[in-house]
Amino acid sequence: MQPSPQQMTFIDNINAFCNIILPTEKRGGVSDANIIASQGVATLDGWGPYGDGDHTIHERASKKSFEERITLVTEIFTHFLEGKFS
Numbered sequence: 001m002q003p004s005p006q007q008m009t010f011i012d013n014i015n016a017f018c019n020i021i022l023p024t025e026k027r028g029g030v031s032d033a034n035i036i037a038s039q040g041v042a043t044l045d046g047w048g049p050y051g052d053g054d055h056t057i058h059e060r061a062s063k064k065s066f067e068e069r070i071t072l073v074t075e076i077f078t079h080f081l082e083g084k085f086s
Helices: 005-018 032-037 063-081
Strands: none
Touching: 005 063
């Protein structure tokens, strides 16, 4: 998924509304989000828990990060439903 100005605006809005700084990174691999992003839709991916060993028998995830992600995504959806995202 290639970064876009719309994606950066979306990230900036999330950072402002949620008083955080979302980290961004370039990673290999394939995601369904790539298909949507290729059509010009501002798309964010990677909202799962923190961990390592992706897609291997040794994959693991931090239990604490599940709660953090659920809280963050709930806050983002709340702002979205209140019409704060254009």
